Amino acid sequence: MDKEEKDWIRYIKEGGNKELSFIYKSYREEFLLWSTSNYHLQEETAADIFQDAVITLYWNVKQEKLTELTSSLKTYLFAIGKNLALKKIKKDKKLVIDDEVTGLNASVTYSEMPLEYDQRHRIIGECVAELGEPCCSILSMFYFDRFTMDSISRRLGHKNENVTKTQKLRCLQKLKKLMQKRSLNVDEI
Amino acid sequence: MATEEENIELIDKYLRQEMTVAERTSFEKKLAADATLGKQLELQKDIAKGIEYHSLQNLKKSLRQTEATIGTPKPYKLYWKMVASFAIIAVVGYLVFSLTSTSEQEIFEKYYDVYPNVVNPVSRSATDVVRNDMRLYEAANYEEAINTFNQQLKSKPGNDTLIFYLAQSYLALDDVDKAITNLNRVDSTSVFYEPAQWYKALALLKQKKPEKAGQQLDEILKSQSSYSNKASKVKDAL
Numbered sequence: 001m002d003k004e005e006k007d008w009i010r011y012i013k014e015g016g017n018k019e020l021s022f023i024y025k026s027y028r029e030e031f032l033l034w035s036t037s038n039y040h041l042q043e044e045t046a047a048d049i050f051q052d053a054v055i056t057l058y059w060n061v062k063q064e065k066l067t068e069l070t071s072s073l074k075t076y077l078f079a080i081g082k083n084l085a086l087k088k089i090k091k092d093k094k095l096v097i098d099d100e101v102t103g104l105n106a107s108v109t110y111s112e113m114p115l116e117y118d119q120r121h122r123i124i125g126e127c128v129a130e131l132g133e134p135c136c137s138i139l140s141m142f143y144f145d146r147f148t149m150d151s152i153s154r155r156l157g158h159k160n161e162n163v164t165k166t167q168k169l170r171c172l173q174k175l176k177k178l179m180q181k182r183s184l185n186v187d188e189i
Numbered sequence: 190m191a192t193e194e195e196n197i198e199l200i201d202k203y204l205r206q207e208m209t210v211a212e213r214t215s216f217e218k219k220l221a222a223d224a225t226l227g228k229q230l231e232l233q234k235d236i237a238k239g240i241e242y243h244s245l246q247n248l249k250k251s252l253r254q255t256e257a258t259i260g261t262p263k264p265y266k267l268y269w270k271m272v273a274s275f276a277i278i279a280v281v282g283y284l285v286f287s288l289t290s291t292s293e294q295e296i297f298e299k300y301y302d303v304y305p306n307v308v309n310p311v312s313r314s315a316t317d318v319v320r321n322d323m324r325l326y327e328a329a330n331y332e333e334a335i336n337t338f339n340q341q342l343k344s345k346p347g348n349d350t351l352i353f354y355l356a357q358s359y360l361a362l363d364d365v366d367k368a369i370t371n372l373n374r375v376d377s378t379s380v381f382y383e384p385a386q387w388y389k390a391l392a393l394l395k396q397k398k399p400e401k402a403g404q405q406l407d408e409i410l411k412s413q414s415s416y417s418n419k420a421s422k423v424k425d426a427l
Contacts, residue, residue, distance in 0.1 A: 018378040020248060021255045028259070051252040055245060117242045124239020125246065132415040134307050136243075137380040143237045144244035146205065156380065157308050157350040159320065167307075169194055175236065 008073050012061040014151075024054045027074055031081055039085050049088060053081035056113045062145055065111045080110055120184060127178040135171035142168060196226055200233045250413065251377070293402075296426050297394045300419060303329075304357045304384055308350055322354070331358040349379035356385065365392050383409075387416040390423065399427060 356371035375385035393402035
């Protein structure tokens with residue numbers, strides 16, 4: 001694996017959507033060719049699966065479950081994509097596929113991205129969207145991207161961390177009010 | 190007794206695993222003794238989970254948009270695209286025909302507000318240093334603010350905050366062409382991307398280009414941006 005590939009973990013950790021989009025574009029065509037010919041998937045389904053594979057990679061990096069690549073980025077992504085494709089096929093009960101047929105690296109380990117969220121969390125997510133900017137980004141950068149306050153402060157062009165901290169607290173208060181409006185209990189759980 | 194804010198800070202540190210062993214032990218002791226703190230912890234966990242859900246949805250949305258720009262068009266898709274194009278042409282033709290310049294201006298005035306200074310609000314404690322460019326912006330001294338933004342952009346050419354507020358300043362001065370040029374420069378990864386898209390729609394209305402404004406509003410609606418509600422209302426008004 002070359003040095004640049006190793007750096008992807010850092011790029012993803014410090015970056016955002018732009019990196020994700022770049023990775024998606026870089027390997028999409030190859031994955032689509034491979035999955036449509038091996039698993040006879042429709043192109044749209046294959047693209048949907050590959051999007052989930054790229055997001056799984058991103059999620060694993062952000063959750064610090066993936067701190068170093070032991071294979072190439074492509075192998076890692078294709079291994080996730082393969083598992084997701086097999087799950088999809090199994091779910092649709094379309095085909096019975098021998099796992100060994102494709103000859104991909106099965107030793108790649110990763111944590112599955114949560115796909116199911118309960119109603120309460122989905123409503124909270126909707127309230128976050130309703131918050132608008134800059135709250136949406138501040139909360140997302142802190143709780144999802146796990147950026148430090150200093151990093152968020154620099155990204156938003158704030159003068160110092162205290163400004164960001166205050167704004168984050170205000171955003172949380174605003175979020176709790178929206179949650180209350182949606183009849184979510186924010187005092188007792 | 191700790192305030193709610195202090196508790197939130199502690200909980201965040203705990204959940205992000207940024208505590209030392211001693212801090213963690215002390216926090217867990219507090220947690221066992223303080224039921225309110227326990228409830229706050231559960232709430233904070235739920236909020237973090239909700240934010241995770243929202244963020245993953247956004248990532249998926251963003252990759253779907255990427256796919257839409259590079260996906261191979263299929264014959265049946267082309268057919269529907271042609272049908273859609275004719276429909277759009279018909280709708281646009283109708284809009285151009287039926288809308289008067291007054292109504293566009295009215296809609297613009299109804300929905301346009303100068304974007305607030307969220308970067309460095311002036312009304313803060315006296316000890317904080319306020320950025321000069323944002324002070325000028327907040328004081329509605331847009332000519333001076335534009336000079337300052339442009340000056341800074343020479344050393345930070347891609348800075349999205351500067352570009353966004355530069356565009357806002359031009360729009361406030363009715364220099365719509367320059368406002369749109371700069372709004373177009375706000376990258377899709379920027380925190381100002383969604384407001385930039387919204388202000389572009391308004392700027393197009395100001396330019397009396399209802400068909401382009403309509404397309405821009407459709408983009409906002411498609412992207413499920415936080416401006417979707419407003420975009421939908423403007424679409425109805427059009």
